[in-house]
Each structure stands twice: as structure tokens, then as C-alpha cells.
Amino acid sequence: MNIIILFIIGCISGFVLFTKVCLTNDDVFFIKKHKVSVIIPARNEEKNLPFLLESLKKQTYKPDEIVVVDDFSSDKTGEIARRYGVKVIQNPPLPAGWTGKNWAVWNGFLNSTGDILVFLDADMRLAPRALEVLIKTREKCAGAISVVPYHRPERFYEKLSLIPYLLGVLAFTSPFERKNPVKSLYGSCIVVSREDYEKINGHYSVRDEVMDDMTLGKRFSQAGINVENFIGYDLVYFRMYPNGIRSEIEGFSKSAVLGMINLSRSTVALIALWFIGVFLAEFVTPLLILTRHPLIWPFLVGYIMYTLQIVYFLKYVGDYGKIIPILHFLSTVFFVAIMIYSTYQVSFKGCVYWKGRQIQVRSRRGL
Structure with a gap:
């Protein structure tokens, strides 16, 4: 429960x-x-x-x-x-x-x-x-x-x-x-x-x-x-x-980490709570189904809850068709990869890339 x-x-x-x-x-x-x-x-x-x-x-x-x-x-x-x-x-x-x-x-x-x-x-x-x-x-x-x-x-x-x-x-x-x-x-x-x-x-x-x-x-x-x-x-x-997936990766990764830095703690905390729930529902549910674990039903209910909520949000946010809103775990994998890449760029390289240009960020963010 x-x-x-x-x-x-x-x-x-x-x-x-x-x-x-x-x-x-x-x-x-x-x-x-x-x-x-x-x-x-x-x-x-x-x-x-x-x-x-x-x-x-x-x-x-x-x-x-x-x-x-x-x-x-x-x-x-x-x-x-x-x-x-x-x-x-x-x-x-x-x-x-x-x-x-x-x-x-x-x-x-x-x-x-x-x-x-x-x-x-x-x-x-x-x-x-x-x-x-x-x-x-x-x-x-x-x-x-x-x-x-x-x-x-x-x-x-x-x-x-x-x-x-x-x-x-x-x-x-x-x-x-x-x-x-x-x-x-x-x-x-x-x-x-x-x-x-x-x-x-x-x-x-x-x-x-x-x-x-x-x-x-x-x-x-x-x-x-x-x-x-x-x-x-x-x-x-x-x-x-x-223009291709490369531009999509560059576009999201240049702002993923830096965007979070600019948000209030309350917003970040609620986003974290929402995402943790989504992540658990998406990646624990398949494992439980494969192993026929007794906890499968609570996690399956969680996946359905989040799926319905995402479909509701998309009514106002975007037209993503029928498949990805149901199989939203594919987008979560993409998001996690973006966050890792963005963190690497900002924290270790001190720069991000966009449209063929390298943009320095280390000196501005004190990272």
C-alpha cells in the first residue's frame, strides 16, 4: 500500500x-x-x-x-x-x-x-x-x-x-x-x-x-x-x-541542467516527486510482470494512473500520437540519457553545443 x-x-x-x-x-x-x-x-x-x-x-x-x-x-x-x-x-x-x-x-x-x-x-x-x-x-x-x-x-x-x-x-x-x-x-x-x-x-x-x-x-x-x-x-x-535526433539531443541537453538551476526549490521538489513515481511505475512494473511477483498490481495501477495523467496533460501540451503516451517509458529513457549528457557537458566540459557552436558555461555558473 x-x-x-x-x-x-x-x-x-x-x-x-x-x-x-x-x-x-x-x-x-x-x-x-x-x-x-x-x-x-x-x-x-x-x-x-x-x-x-x-x-x-x-x-x-x-x-x-x-x-x-x-x-x-x-x-x-x-x-x-x-x-x-x-x-x-x-x-x-x-x-x-x-x-x-x-x-x-x-x-x-x-x-x-x-x-x-x-x-x-x-x-x-x-x-x-x-x-x-x-x-x-x-x-x-x-x-x-x-x-x-x-x-x-x-x-x-x-x-x-x-x-x-x-x-x-x-x-x-x-x-x-x-x-x-x-x-x-x-x-x-x-x-x-x-x-x-x-x-x-x-x-x-x-x-x-x-x-x-x-x-x-x-x-x-x-x-x-x-x-x-x-x-x-x-x-x-x-x-x-x-532536422534529426542530433539536434534534439543538443537542444534538450543544453538546457536540461541549467534550466533546473533556475527553478525554485518547491518546483524542483514536486517535479522530483512526480518523476520518481513515473520512473518506478515504468521500470519496476515490467520486472514484476516477468517474475509474476505479487506486487505487480500496485505497480500496474501506478503505471495506468500516470499514463492517464500524461494523456490529460497532452490535451493542452502537445500531440504525441497514441503509442508514445502509452509507452512513455521510452521517453523516460531518452530523458535520463539527456540529463546524464547535460550534466557531463555542464559539470565536466564547462560548455554546451548548439547549431555548430560551442557555448561556454563553466565561468558563468561557477561550476
Whole structure:
């Protein structure tokens, strides 16, 4: 019975962490008040960029300008952007003390003119009313907002991201993070006024940070600017890693350990409780089935409990099909491997890798 109690506590921890903070898609008439600039840093994004630019063409609330920063792409990223008639900036050479994305975003800002800045990763895709809702939501919050997108993986290796991505969502919807006076942001989709961005000196203030989005949110909070996070659900979504499993491993491993460092202890404790329950249910249950152990039923019940909870979360978080949500232990194996690799990079090598660049982290984190 003790193991059942552990599974129940674990599931409760998951429900405490998950909050349905969806963007509100209302029909209230909205008068355009500001000039809006969409800024997109892009490095080798020929497979993603057309989807984003096509979705921006279909917005009910048209942006005044779209700035794509071609960050030394070796593919057709720049050519595709020009084909859509947007403003294309060739990113200057990366100076010492900057990470690649921060430098690209900063130069995108310097070449923009809008009163409202919408920072979007190139893998983002927007429903037709998304930009309108984002602008409305930012005005209501009177500060900076970010959105954790709904994930739509397509290939099998992409769907292995279920557990690490779900844990990331739980971290951002955690009530302890939402009530934290110093909040983080999710970097794939950030909306802020130019005035507030300039007040903290924008990405220049986080130029050497790997977790630039989380630190940027804290800079806003410390400056007295309200920060709020939402989940994209049916308005804001993305496909993170269409370029192969290597990019997926690099993407998750660069932030797995450093992301946890930036969370409150209460959030980390609840995530740990949830994950311990999942891990035990996933890997003890098969052993008990094979050995026909009498404890098989409590563990089987635990596996079913977690599976149903994961399916519920995915209704709001991502479309992972039918197989991986049931066989979620495959994603847990992937997550454990990612954590080991991320720990090795951060603690022993002092650097992480992303899109062909080596990013130093030892000196910044004191590791």
C-alpha cells in the first residue's frame, strides 16, 4: 500500500504543477494602437521558416514589419525569407562574450522600429488569431509575456521528447514559479513593449547567458515589469526538431541542467516527486510482470494512473500520437540519457553545443 501512496502523491504533485494558463481567444473588438515588429532569429531554418512566415501572412492582426536575422546559415534560410518579402538582416560576426541567439535577437531589435516587439523562434507556427491574442494579452498584463507552445512532433525520434518537454511545461506552469516575484520567460515566443525592453537593455543584459529567456524574465521582474507565462494550446504551436535526433539531443541537453538551476526549490521538489513515481511505475512494473511477483498490481495501477495523467496533460501540451503516451517509458529513457549528457557537458566540459557552436558555461555558473 505504501507504493500506491507514493504513486498518488506523485500524481498529485503533477496536478499541482500543471495550471491551464491558456491564452484567452475572445471575440472582443481590438483597435490597433501600436506598431508591431516581429523579430525572428534564424540559423539553418529552411525547414521551419516557411511555416512561420506563411502563418504570419494569415494573421487577423497584421504585423507592421517582420525582421528575420540570418545567423550565418549554410542552407536557404536567407533566400526563403527574402522570397516572402520580409526584412532580412545578415547577422554580424559573433563578438566575444555573446551567445549566438542572443546576438541575433539583439541585432534584430536594433533593426526594428515597432513599439511592440514579438520575438519568435523560427520553428514557431501561429493560428490566424494568435498575434491578435498575444497583443491583447500583453496589454492586459501590462508587461512582458511568453508562451510555452503546443508541440506537434511528427517523426518517432521527435516524440521521444514527451517526458523532457512535459517536465519543462510543468516547470513554467508551476504555481511557485507563477507567484515568484522574480519570474522566468519561455524564449520561443516573447511579447514586450519596446519601452520595457529598452529599460532593461534587452538581450544585451543577458548576452552571455545560455538560459537567456529565463534570465531575461528575471531582469524584467527586478525592474518592476510584470512577467506572465501562458501555454499555447490551440493558438501558438511549434515543431522543435525536424532536422534529426542530433539536434534534439543538443537542444534538450543544453538546457536540461541549467534550466533546473533556475527553478525554485518547491518546483524542483514536486517535479522530483512526480518523476520518481513515473520512473518506478515504468521500470519496476515490467520486472514484476516477468517474475509474476505479487506486487505487480500496485505497480500496474501506478503505471495506468500516470499514463492517464500524461494523456490529460497532452490535451493542452502537445500531440504525441497514441503509442508514445502509452509507452512513455521510452521517453523516460531518452530523458535520463539527456540529463546524464547535460550534466557531463555542464559539470565536466564547462560548455554546451548548439547549431555548430560551442557555448561556454563553466565561468558563468561557477561550476
